[in-house]
Amino acid sequence: MATAIINNVGIDGIVTVVPPKRQFFDEDAKRLGISSGLAKRISKSVGLYERRVVSPEVTALDLGEAACRDLLNGLDKDKSEIGFIIFVTQTSDHPQPCNATILHGRLELDTEVGALDVNLGCSGYVYGLYLAATMIKSLEKDVLLIVGDTLSRQVNSMDRSAGILFGDGASATLLTFKANECMYFDLCSDGTGYESIIVPAGGARMPSSEKTGISEEDNEGNFRALDDLKMVGGEVFNFAVRTEPAAIKKLLEFANISIEDVDMFFFHQANKYILQTIAKRLSLPSSKVPDKIITKYGNQSSASIPCTINEIIGSNEKPLLSVLSGFGVGLSWGSALCNLNLTYCPSPITWRKG
Amino acid sequence: MNKIEFLQELQEIMMLDNPLIDSVELDSLVEYDSMTRLSLLGLFEDELGKKIEPEDLVKLKTVGDLVLLGGLE
Numbered sequence: 001m002a003t004a005i006i007n008n009v010g011i012d013g014i015v016t017v018v019p020p021k022r023q024f025f026d027e028d029a030k031r032l033g034i035s036s037g038l039a040k041r042i043s044k045s046v047g048l049y050e051r052r053v054v055s056p057e058v059t060a061l062d063l064g065e066a067a068c069r070d071l072l073n074g075l076d077k078d079k080s081e082i083g084f085i086i087f088v089t090q091t092s093d094h095p096q097p098c099n100a101t102i103l104h105g106r107l108e109l110d111t112e113v114g115a116l117d118v119n120l121g122c123s124g125y126v127y128g129l130y131l132a133a134t135m136i137k138s139l140e141k142d143v144l145l146i147v148g149d150t151l152s153r154q155v156n157s158m159d160r161s162a163g164i165l166f167g168d169g170a171s172a173t174l175l176t177f178k179a180n181e182c183m184y185f186d187l188c189s190d191g192t193g194y195e196s197i198i199v200p201a202g203g204a205r206m207p208s209s210e211k212t213g214i215s216e217e218d219n220e221g222n223f224r225a226l227d228d229l230k231m232v233g234g235e236v237f238n239f240a241v242r243t244e245p246a247a248i249k250k251l252l253e254f255a256n257i258s259i260e261d262v263d264m265f266f267f268h269q270a271n272k273y274i275l276q277t278i279a280k281r282l283s284l285p286s287s288k289v290p291d292k293i294i295t296k297y298g299n300q301s302s303a304s305i306p307c308t309i310n311e312i313i314g315s316n317e318k319p320l321l322s323v324l325s326g327f328g329v330g331l332s333w334g335s336a337l338c339n340l341n342l343t344y345c346p347s348p349i350t351w352r353k354g
Numbered sequence: 355m356n357k358i359e360f361l362q363e364l365q366e367i368m369m370l371d372n373p374l375i376d377s378v379e380l381d382s383l384v385e386y387d388s389m390t391r392l393s394l395l396g397l398f399e400d401e402l403g404k405k406i407e408p409e410d411l412v413k414l415k416t417v418g419d420l421v422l423l424g425g426l427e
Contacts, residue, residue: 234408237392277396
């Protein structure tokens, strides 16, 4: 997509919710028979230490609902001001109906409120922001954006590449009319790389069956079934570190903003080494590029950018000119430039199903 | 980056105690795994100006082949 500017919109608040269970990397390493030497190298390079994972009865929808309730409460927002809800997820409760409509019912929103899901992962937060921002002007209402996944349940626990990486979580973001504010976007896709990150079975192309549930060992000793998420690490690395620097430069050029004038760069927390490589290629100081969220929460898919914002900045702080940028499954990547001047932005909340 | 610096960096990436020489077979190094190869993708592009793909690294036999791929010999 060409770059775009959307005027008179901004983010009012963000809440991220994570489950209470902490899964430690040293436990993962033991389970997978990873030597202590390799475990040290993985931990240092990727930045793994612990991640939050759901219990089987909790879904992204549950986490998203908890995030919405806290956000609306924290902003003291009347539900009648919401015109649309968007749920970005790849781990919805059912193939049909979509999460957004179920959440609509749980939140008891008015029937005049539209609801839809977006099937995207690590780029999904920025795509969701774009969709929400475009709706603000036409609806003259606030838009509630929910992003989140439970990818810890989509991977094979005996897969050394994906099985140690993902943490669960969901975020709710409220976008609203803000005079004199604007958001810049750059959204891109490369469908020729769709097999780099994929769950092969479970859709119409290859329905799940007894056969697709059988784990098989690959040539690197990873066990994976066709029902499990597969990620080709080297391809994803090259994709991320080649597309991201160019995309950020393109966005800032479009906005006529110097890279030095940006206060913070909130990248999708894929992997510490990837973020450091992107930062190096853009000559960014490490103080402007948070890269330790994965250490605490794991790779949280679409929720990792808002979780990083919740972890790094608080409510009612001075506005920060920020780049938000995600990249991943699709292949898909998106970047936004906006002022973060949040009325409500608590630290990530640990939520227990009551 | 020259050859000596490259070999030192390779040793550091794999966290090896002993220095590497050209004749060392990559198959003999358990540390020459997907994690190391991922780090090499960034190293080749950023330090040596060589854009390589993951499969370029899989077919190499020795440390010397890595040095050659980097254009350091």
